[in-house]
Amino acid sequence: MSTVNPHLPVIAVLGGTGKEGPGLAMRWAHAGYKIIIGSRQAEKAQTTAVELNAKLGIDFVEGLQNEAAARQADISVLTVVYTAHEAAVRSLKDALRGKILVDATARVDFRDPRPPAPPSAPSQAQEVLGDGVRVVGAFQTVPAHVLKKKLGEALDTDVLVCADDLDAAGQVIQLAEAGGMRAYYAGRLENAIVAEGLTAVMISLNKHYGVRTASIAVTGLSPQPA
Numbered sequence: 001m002s003t004v005n006p007h008l009p010v011i012a013v014l015g016g017t018g019k020e021g022p023g024l025a026m027r028w029a030h031a032g033y034k035i036i037i038g039s040r041q042a043e044k045a046q047t048t049a050v051e052l053n054a055k056l057g058i059d060f061v062e063g064l065q066n067e068a069a070a071r072q073a074d075i076s077v078l079t080v081v082y083t084a085h086e087a088a089v090r091s092l093k094d095a096l097r098g099k100i101l102v103d104a105t106a107r108v109d110f111r112d113p114r115p116p117a118p119p120s121a122p123s124q125a126q127e128v129l130g131d132g133v134r135v136v137g138a139f140q141t142v143p144a145h146v147l148k149k150k151l152g153e154a155l156d157t158d159v160l161v162c163a164d165d166l167d168a169a170g171q172v173i174q175l176a177e178a179g180g181m182r183a184y185y186a187g188r189l190e191n192a193i194v195a196e197g198l199t200a201v202m203i204s205l206n207k208h209y210g211v212r213t214a215s216i217a218v219t220g221l222s223p224q225p226a
């Protein structure tokens with residue numbers, strides 16, 4: 001049975017009742033992070049928390065309303081449906097002050113996948129939240145289906161971490177790695193528009209090749225032989 005590690009940051013997964021959020025939450029809870037699932041309805045968040053606890057044989061995943069979850073967490077990860085992005089960010093402004101918000105939003109319609117126009121969703125969030133919140137774009141290219149793979153096994157997926165604050169990016173890289181993913185600093189927050197656009201490419205790949213697991217890999221970063 002995993003136990004919670006009190007030295008790790010507390011993570012809220014906002015909109016963590018859908019497809020992407022529970023997969024991330026499950027992996028982080030397995031790695032010993034205290035997890036709070038957020039929802040518009042506390043009862044719905046609690047239902048997901050109970051399911052995750054049962055699946056992992058643990059008791060430290062909690063469920064709260066999104067705002068309360070964000071207030072109790074050190075790092076919040078936003079996984080609400082993309083059409084609710086702006087409203088969700090506005091409603092969380094006070095609760096997120098002084099903290100890190102990880103924005104996983106990819107504004108792409110599954111039925112008609114096209115790259116969204118700039119600015120990126122995380123840049124829009126930063127604009128609304130102001131300097132008091134450090135926004136990081138990450139996990140847009142990690143399919144929910146991939147997260148369901150066996151726990152404890154490394155996932156064959158790379159995370160592009162975009163942020164204006166290097167320390168915040170470093171914390172999110174650690175979080176991704178704790179969840180079994182490879183993660184890389186991929187430049188400033190505005191670059192997150194590329195990660196969002198890659199989602200349109202991945203959905204198109206999934207449709208064409210009849211899979212649900214298309215993702216991305218970064219190459220060429222290991223030192224080259226002389």
Ligand SMILES: NC(=O)c1ccc[n+]([C@@H]2O[C@H](COP(=O)([O-])OP(=O)(O)OC[C@H]3O[C@@H](n4cnc5c(N)ncnc54)[C@H](OP(=O)(O)O)[C@@H]3O)[C@@H](O)[C@H]2O)c1
Binds near residue numbers: 044082087104139
């Ligand atoms: N699915 C993927 O493979 C994937 C991969 C990478 C990134 N993403 C990104 O992750 C985010 C979530 O994707 P998903 O597929 O998990 O979405 P989803 O299952 O359709 O929805 C996630 C959650 O959004 C919340 N929500 C729905 N309408 C809302 C509203 N009007 N206001 C506030 N919250 C609302 C719901 O939570 P409550 O009803 O509990 O409030 C729902 O459980 C999206 O931005 C997506 O682009 C998804």
